[in-house]
Amino acid sequence: MADLILGGKKQIDVAVIGGGPAGLAAATELKHRGISRVVVLDREPEAGGIPRHCGHIGFGMREFKRILTGPKYAKNLVLAARTAGVEIHPSTTVVEARPNGVLLIATDEGTEEISARRIIYATGVRETPRSARLIAGSRPQGIINTGALQSMIYLKGQKPFERPVIVGTELVSFSAIMTCRHAKIRPVAMLEENSRVTARWPSSLYPRLMGIPLHLGSRVVAIEGINQVSAVVIEDASGNRRTIDCDGVVLTGRFTPEASLALCGHLTVDHATGGPVVDQYGRCSDPVYFATGNLLRPVETAGWSWQEGKLIGNMVADDLDGRLPTSEKELPVSLTGPIKFVVPQRISLPLSLSGMQNFQLRFTHQAEGTLVVRKGADITWSKQISALPERRILIPIKALLRENAGDLVEITFRQTAG
Amino acid sequence: MKSARQLPSKPTQSVISDQIFDAVVIGAGVVGCAIARRFVLEGANVAVVEKAADILDGASKANSAILHTGFDAPPGSLELSCIRDGYREYAEIHAEMGLPREGSGAHMVAWSDEEAAKLDAIIKQAHANGVEDVKPIEVRELFRREPKLSKNATAAIDVPGESIIDPWSAPYAYLRQALMNGGQVFLSCEVTGGDFDGSEWHLETSGGRLKSRHVINCAGLYGDRLDNALLGATKFNITPRKGQFVIFDKAASALVNSIILPVPTSRTKGVVVCRTVFGNVLVGPTAEDQESRSDASTDEAALNALISSGVERFPDLEGMPVTAVYAGLRPASEYKDYQIDAKPDVGWITVGGIRSTGLSSALGIARHVYKLYTEMGPTHSAIAKPSVPTTAVLAQCGDRDWRCKDHGEIVCHCELVTRREITQALTGPLGARSMSGLKRQTRATMGRCQGFYCAARLAELTEGYFNKPPSDEISHG
Numbered sequence: 001m002a003d004l005i006l007g008g009k010k011q012i013d014v015a016v017i018g019g020g021p022a023g024l025a026a027a028t029e030l031k032h033r034g035i036s037r038v039v040v041l042d043r044e045p046e047a048g049g050i051p052r053h054c055g056h057i058g059f060g061m062r063e064f065k066r067i068l069t070g071p072k073y074a075k076n077l078v079l080a081a082r083t084a085g086v087e088i089h090p091s092t093t094v095v096e097a098r099p100n101g102v103l104l105i106a107t108d109e110g111t112e113e114i115s116a117r118r119i120i121y122a123t124g125v126r127e128t129p130r131s132a133r134l135i136a137g138s139r140p141q142g143i144i145n146t147g148a149l150q151s152m153i154y155l156k157g158q159k160p161f162e163r164p165v166i167v168g169t170e171l172v173s174f175s176a177i178m179t180c181r182h183a184k185i186r187p188v189a190m191l192e193e194n195s196r197v198t199a200r201w202p203s204s205l206y207p208r209l210m211g212i213p214l215h216l217g218s219r220v221v222a223i224e225g226i227n228q229v230s231a232v233v234i235e236d237a238s239g240n241r242r243t244i245d246c247d248g249v250v251l252t253g254r255f256t257p258e259a260s261l262a263l264c265g266h267l268t269v270d271h272a273t274g275g276p277v278v279d280q281y282g283r284c285s286d287p288v289y290f291a292t293g294n295l296l297r298p299v300e301t302a303g304w305s306w307q308e309g310k311l312i313g314n315m316v317a318d319d320l321d322g323r324l325p326t327s328e329k330e331l332p333v334s335l336t337g338p339i340k341f342v343v344p345q346r347i348s349l350p351l352s353l354s355g356m357q358n359f360q361l362r363f364t365h366q367a368e369g370t371l372v373v374r375k376g377a378d379i380t381w382s383k384q385i386s387a388l389p390e391r392r393i394l395i396p397i398k399a400l401l402r403e404n405a406g407d408l409v410e411i412t413f414r415q416t417a418g
Numbered sequence: 419m420k421s422a423r424q425l426p427s428k429p430t431q432s433v434i435s436d437q438i439f440d441a442v443v444i445g446a447g448v449v450g451c452a453i454a455r456r457f458v459l460e461g462a463n464v465a466v467v468e469k470a471a472d473i474l475d476g477a478s479k480a481n482s483a484i485l486h487t488g489f490d491a492p493p494g495s496l497e498l499s500c501i502r503d504g505y506r507e508y509a510e511i512h513a514e515m516g517l518p519r520e521g522s523g524a525h526m527v528a529w530s531d532e533e534a535a536k537l538d539a540i541i542k543q544a545h546a547n548g549v550e551d552v553k554p555i556e557v558r559e560l561f562r563r564e565p566k567l568s569k570n571a572t573a574a575i576d577v578p579g580e581s582i583i584d585p586w587s588a589p590y591a592y593l594r595q596a597l598m599n600g601g602q603v604f605l606s607c608e609v610t611g612g613d614f615d616g617s618e619w620h621l622e623t624s625g626g627r628l629k630s631r632h633v634i635n636c637a638g639l640y641g642d643r644l645d646n647a648l649l650g651a652t653k654f655n656i657t658p659r660k661g662q663f664v665i666f667d668k669a670a671s672a673l674v675n676s677i678i679l680p681v682p683t684s685r686t687k688g689v690v691v692c693r694t695v696f697g698n699v700l701v702g703p704t705a706e707d708q709e710s711r712s713d714a715s716t717d718e719a720a721l722n723a724l725i726s727s728g729v730e731r732f733p734d735l736e737g738m739p740v741t742a743v744y745a746g747l748r749p750a751s752e753y754k755d756y757q758i759d760a761k762p763d764v765g766w767i768t769v770g771g772i773r774s775t776g777l778s779s780a781l782g783i784a785r786h787v788y789k790l791y792t793e794m795g796p797t798h799s800a801i802a803k804p805s806v807p808t809t810a811v812l813a814q815c816g817d818r819d820w821r822c823k824d825h826g827e828i829v830c831h832c833e834l835v836t837r838r839e840i841t842q843a844l845t846g847p848l849g850a851r852s853m854s855g856l857k858r859q860t861r862a863t864m865g866r867c868q869g870f871y872c873a874a875r876l877a878e879l880t881e882g883y884f885n886k887p888p889s890d891e892i893s894h895g
Contacts, residue, residue: 043828043831044871045827053874091827091828093820093828093831093834095820095834106820106821106828106834108823108824108825108826108827109823109824110821110822110823111820111821126867126870126871127870129867129868129869129870130868131665131740131741131742131743131868132739132740132741132866132868134716134718134721134722134740134743135718136715136716136717136718136721137715137716138713138714138715139714139715139744141853144869144873145869145870147870147871148869148870148871148873148874151873151874151875152873152874152877155874156874156875156877156878158874158877158878160877221718222715222717226712256739258867260667260668260669260832260866263667263668263669263739264668264669269669271737274739
């Protein structure tokens with residue numbers, strides 16, 4: 001084991017794992033709050049996270065009051081963090097995260113155990129690959145996620161195919177189409193399992209879809225091809241199958257938190273979000289660890305993650321100052337109805353006004369009805385809503401302040417009849 | 419002897435090698451690699467020809483990665499004796515070659531009284547097979563060893579000798595040792611025809627011609643076709659049996675300690691749940707007979723059934739992320755036993771119908787085949803001090819390269835594969851010439867993200883190595 005790759009010289013106050021928008025925002029905020037040594041550990045050769053390979057515009061309004069491309073936005077975030085005094089360590093992999101804030105890191109110089117007073121997980125999300133989607137068929141080349149497509153095209157100038165099928169209609173799916181257009185790749189079809197497009201996409205993107213047939217209510221049931229993809233078989237809602245010739249498949253979206261460190265470590269993980277269980281301060285089951293950004297839940301924009309990172313950075317600064325309420329009691333949050341997940345998964349008592357202001361929910365499918373929050377026997381909040389999959393629903397946490405009874409927060413959804 | 423000129427082929431005039439080999443092994447699956455090693459160690463001049471760009475591209479690319487003791491092999495079979503010999507030799511050589519072996523042991527678990535009733539006979543058979551440490555185990559003790567196992571288990575037997583190994587590094591090491599000690603390999607060389615002139619075989623391949631006094635048919639899924647094409651007859655017919663597998667996230671490995679075997683039926687050994695040496699949990703295989711020898715496609719229903727079957731045994735697998743799914747084709751024939759057959763008059767040995775235990779038995783098969791070969795006449799003197807290859811450590815418990823300095827960078831984050839490992843896997847006579855070859859040698863992209871993070875970097879690092887015209891892909895060992 002090597003010494004002093006980055007440990008040694010001085011106690012690390014906060015180690016942030018992952019240098020995307022959330023991690024960089026948290027680290028920058030910690031420096032602004034006067035925390036002495038804040039390090040960001042990023043396994044990629046450059047910090048900046050996913051926006052680094054989103055070559056199109058649409059970033060930065062919240063953070064820099066300007067519209068930027070992904071790479072420019074990532075550079076600005078890194079610059080802001082460095083300027084604030086954050087130590088950024090690229091090409092540094094955290095291999096294990098252990099109790100008491102001990103991390104095993106690996107770099108080209110070897111491995112080292114470091115420890116920090118607090119750790120912030122901000123490892124983001126990735127798209128679900130073909131295997132975990134259980135898509136049947138052969139295993140040729142040319143089946144990739146948007147993330148890989150974008151790094152191939154924007155970072156490396158590679159072109160994995162000419163006529164792919166785009167699977168999914170999330171925001172990222174349109175990003176995939178723009179990436180294809182950039183490289184003069186012509187998608188031959190866009191597929192969506194549901195009966196409507198998932199993303200609430202800006203109307204300016206409509207023309208980009210020109211010429212790409214959109215198949216709603218259709219899913220890929222098999223991929224064909226020996227060396228390279230030659231076709232996909234799709235099935236519509238009534239079970240009719242047809243074959244679409246293509247030479248690639250872009251599996252977009254269906255994000256899942258990159259929570260491997262937490263999954264293989266000691267923190268409690270929520271199978272519903274795929275990320276670590278947190279309270280309203282972003283505090284994990286081991287209170288030395290905090291988590292923020294898309295690791296908490298799939299999936300929000302870079303801007304949202306940045307803002308959340310900033311908030312959790314503040315919470316950690318409060319904690320180091322001894323001002324974050326210690327959890328005297330925990331209220332688990334239970335879900336019933338077509339609710340996919342909720343963040344935070346538990347509420348630390350006593351309630352204060354700091355921390356996340358809202359529960360974030362996602363629904364499994366489109367539904368209309370009444371969303372109700374109960375604490376003990378009392379209804380503390382309710383609202384008529386119309387929910388769509390992959391769209392955020394927010395419930396104010398302060399609604400819980402009204403009642404003191406109960407050991408459980410229950411969020412239920414009653415579908416409107418008919 | 420009929421020649422094979424009628425095969426659809428483009429005869430090439432080029433000659434791969436001027437030498438007359440003692441033996442040419444056709445097919446670089448695990449069995450071909452082990453045979454090449456044994457023949458070279460015994461002093462024979464050997465060449466291996468493989469039609470794919472990388473070795474292990476047929477049946478050997480997908481299996482359950484278990485080193486079997488042979489406790490449940492058919493009594494008195496050739497399969498049993500080869501498994502026993504292969505098991506013994508792997509135990510002898512694995513440490514020296516740097517090959518992993520985790521002695522996790524297996525438990526054959528009955529889930530009904532009907533299954534439980536079969537266990538006594540299985541223990542008796544294990545003892546008759548020479549695996550004497552197989553014994554019944556109290557379910558209470560089973561649950562102590564496997565605390566996460568479903569409490570529906572009704573009875574079990576303990577098979578302490580079953581182990582988990584790396585299904586790819588072992589055959590790579592066998593062939594590397596053959597090459598280090600004088601053997602040769604010709605990749606992207608499909609055998610298209612051949613004649614026996616009374617003393618030598620003149621083989622035609624897509625990469626050129628070569629001569630050999632003997633031929634060992636290790637063509638796996640195509641073994642019967644090769645016999646038919648070059649000898650004009652085959653004693654068996656391959657009916658590929660597809661096996662689909664599901665690999666769960668590394669987080670699942672905390673749930674499973676040993677290899678959990680079902681009570682077999684007359685047709686299949688059934689679905690196994692075990693850890694892999696790479697730190698995942700494997701569930702599979704299915705057993706589906708099919709016509710196609712190349713279609714290793716997966717289907718959703720079978721994969722969902724495997725997941726359910728895993729969850730039935732280990733309820734905590736529910737909701738556990740799936741890392742990978744794949745299918746392999748086993749070269750089953752109409753016979754239960756291996757079809758290993760020497761034809762001394764034409765210097766030919768067929769090694770066929772190695773239906774599912776090839777990884778365990780390969781080293782034993784190699785000894786058996788070498789014996790058949792010497793019975794045909796040739797004598798060699800064994801290499802006194804053969805060179806021993808080192809093997810890149812890929813097993814999770816081993817000293818992986820990412821722990822050592824100057825590895826360049828960690829390229830594949832999920833499996834912690836370094837740039838140095840990628841570079842090494844691309845060079846040398848067995849250097850990867852396809853993405854799947856690179857995966858088998860390094861595990862790059864085989865983890866939970868399946869290339870989301872590293873596909874672009876890998877494409878950059880491998881530029882110029884893959885998808886070359888076949889003639890450029892031939893490696894002259």
